[in-house]
Amino acid sequence: MAEWDIRKLQILRTLRERETVTATAEALHMTPSAVSQQLTNLARQLGVPLLEARGRRVRLTDAARLVLTHTEPLFEQLERAEAALAAYTEGEAGEVRVGAFSTSVPALVVPAVRALREAHPGVTVRVREAEAAEAYDLLTAGDVDVALSLAASAPSAADPRFTQVPLLADPLDVALPPGHPLARTPALSLTDLAAEPWIFGGSGPWSDITRRACESAGFSPHQGHSASGWTAILAMVEAGMGVALVPRMAAGRRAGVVLRDLGADGPVRHVTAAVRRGGETGRAVSRVLGALREAAADGRSGVDSDARP
Structure with missing residues (x-):
């Protein structure tokens, strides 16, 4: 099987667009000799000629054009991957698994998910209902990224394994x-x-x-x-x-x-969120914690204004 080198294919693709080795070198911040060497190596790896002389210039062979035709979807997918990775590192994408006790799901988790869909649609929340104490077992095992629990069921605030975030009284x-x-x-x-x-x-x-x-x-x-x-x-x-x-x-x-x-x-009962220590620095997890805080704040406002018989 031929050896495919993404970097060298990118050079070949740029040559097709820029038409000359010099222009390709300028676009890629390389020297013309480095461009020529890389393309020679690619031709050797693929086992077909990729360039042919045309006066003082070179042109792509039919084999080179065939290669680019079939690798174009790869470049498109790489662009998508790069965009997705950038979104992930900026906290705009990623999956966050939340373990939550039953009454916190409609009151806190669902409003948080709705808010995230509006503000950060690339952040996906996957919910797992769990008893308040069980949520910490799931967090410890790495089965969830955020645990919603009652403070009465939470480990000590001094427990070095977790960072706890108070949400609601x-x-x-x-x-x-x-x-x-x-x-x-x-x-x-x-x-x-x-x-x-x-x-x-x-x-x-x-x-x-x-x-x-x-x-x-x-x-x-x-x-x-x-x-x-x-x-x-x-x-x-x-x-x-x-x-x-x-x-x-x-x-x-x-x-x-x-x-x-x-x-x-x-x-009152106190509701907290927790993550594994250091997990709060992850952008997607931070987005979810922020949405949970906002849902809790809205819940407090609703509680204060709720008329009771």
Whole structure:
């Protein structure tokens, strides 16, 4: 098989365009003798004559023109590759894999992806839903580039493996059935609900968050029912089976449930993003982190302005 040399083919292509060895040398910042030597070497590699004398000039042989005809798509593809690489190094292109817990996907990841499509369409985000703690395992293993998690599930901020980026303090509202005696009580607090049956998971971060919030208010919650999915939890609240703490980012709207704001001193959960240490310097990853920050800021504005019954 013939030996194909891209640099020498580029010289041959330039000679076709510039027509003389001297003009080709000037265009490529070479000497005329270097151009001639490179083309002689290319002819030897391909096993065909590429130039023929025409007076004091040279012209491309039919073999040379045939070579260029068939290598032209290669040059086009190289131009595309060069443009794509330039876009990548400038942060305008690249794939970023994001591991995110379920409620962060619609609230933060989807708005971030939409913003990136507008501002940096070359940056592709691939989402993998994962439990808050699992996201760090995926990040450590190199299976994702960015992990969205709850601060309660995150390693210590001093962990040298990761750079953590705080995103959002998500208020926890209390979910009550519409007919509950406290559903319309002004300035509702958690202590008002100390005697209620509570609905939360049997284990995991949300169980810990619920227990910690209630214990900070001065009581240990009685777990009336166990569920980990928000659809199941809110359905049970709607049926009058108990009350629950619900992150505002996850709650949405449900006609049969009253969501009450617990005020400025109410409990919150903290949402963070993390990358492997040094990963934040990558342009595409930096674009995604910036979009997540903007989505979180918009989410905070929405939370502050959201009217609650």
